[in-house]
Amino acid sequence: MKIRIGTRKSKLALIQTNIIKDLIEKNTNHQCEIVEMSTLGDDRRDLKLTEFGGKGAFVDTIEKALLDKSIDIAVHSAKDLPVQLEQGLEIGAVAKRANPQDVLVMAQGKTISSNSVIGTGSIRRQLQIKAKYGCKCKDIRGNVPTRLKKLDDGEYDGIVLARAGLDRLNMIDIDKYNYEFFETSEFVPAPCQGIIAVENRADDGDIRDVLKAINHMETYVCFVAERAFLKAMDSGCQTPLGAISEIGEKSLKMECFYYKDKIVKMSIEGENPVLTAAVLAKKLKEVTNEG
Template identity: 45%
Template sequence: MKEKTIRIGTRRSELAVVQTNLVAEALLNTGMGIKTELVLKQTEGDRLLDKPLLEFGGKGVFVTAFEQALLRGEIDLAVHSAKDMPMELEEGLKIAAVLKREDPRDVLVTLAGSDLSGNGEVVIGTSSLRRRMQIQKAGADLWPGQTVRCENLRGNVQTRLGKLAEGNYDGIILAAAGLKRLGLWEDSRYQYQCFDCETFIPAGGQGILAVEGRIDSGLDAVLRLVDDEEARQCLTLERKVLRLLNAGCHEPIGIYSRIKDGKMEVLGMSHRGEETKKIHLWGEVTELDHLAELAARGLS
């Protein structure tokens, strides 16, 4: 095969670049003579850090610039954290590959040596409604007799950790996947408390890198070589549930799936109106649509 340079679009944050390099490395390792070039872009979501996402367009603010660049032919692929992708992609585009899932859990991050008991009030930084709902519920067990107050927190991982270090929050909630990819998992400045996926349900697609491309890109053969079937099946189910619920970032919804012993396990939570609903389902991997419909029905 003639050597080809594939242009991959990415946000400018350190995590986005690290994640895109994981895709570039996977393409290089296919042995198909692939070269890659990273094309860095700043999105509206990166510029407007003082407002919650739901005030100016939701998840799509991280993706739109790359979809337009794909359609204009300025880039060949774009790498996204799957949980940031909107439910509907621009016409002519598709999720062309899905890498193996990293740790999907949410993590409570506090400064090393800190003890939040006895504070009276625990201030947690997060902009996610899903995380807010679940940490306020978990707080009764974590810090008995204390109230939990959530404050808006956006920005890249380092920005958020910096605000924690400055004392703006008692703790913040981050994705384990990002911390691990950035090499921060062993950082002695912080202490991490991981929540299991059964009690603190992740966002749909959390821990998964999705590679978006044009339907007619001609790259399908090489992208199949880096596509992880299990991660793709889980992402397909999770996005189907979110689509059936018509969910964006405007309401707290968690959905997570995994394959165990050949079966698909699905965990979900939603809070609509005054009611919080949770589901825990099992089904066949070959019946993703049916499982998604059952999950959506249980969460709606």
């Protein structure tokens, strides 16, 4: 069986898709064909994400192709997925999680002061940057090379990027930049950051069997927990919310970041990922008077 994989056209998206393609071809008897597609988020880079639908903007076209059977599976950055998938679709597999840290990238020799301008379109990142440095933040869009070009051109003193993307693009040790890597406990990443997710039709038994063969279970447990936390918080793309989970010897530990009038950070441990996420969300809502 030849499996058609739908993906965005960016260099990073294609690298991530090839990771999944290689996993399928090495672990099953199936071959894959990559189908490149443009999404609303790719086509309208002149707009902020808040102006045309947030997270779903990067998966809309691909999910439609999946539903009309133009493709068999779709590859996404898991943090771009909307909380609610289209009816009839599911996440059948995830690849092993890459480093989920956020990274501040600056020109060589630059230091951050209260007058510095940091590029990021994420409210979560903006709030944590301002809390850490007391500096200004300015919206930025575009793929990773485009954002680095804007940094080179002096539009920003620094930009915040996901380490997973920089690692996959092999752009983590470029001499002309300084990198500050934030520990996830001090600078909480977006839920599911660093995870590649594979979406499929829930009624396609053959594809489900293929995806079971490549699913990284430890990452999948964290994916389920962080998605459950998002759902329990009933939050969208523009909610300043972060979450990161890690599996220990006997339990799952989850930390979160939230902003409502002030920054709130909490953590919890538990055995059931969905229940643990729900309890953390409940406690967070109680602290912020939303429960």
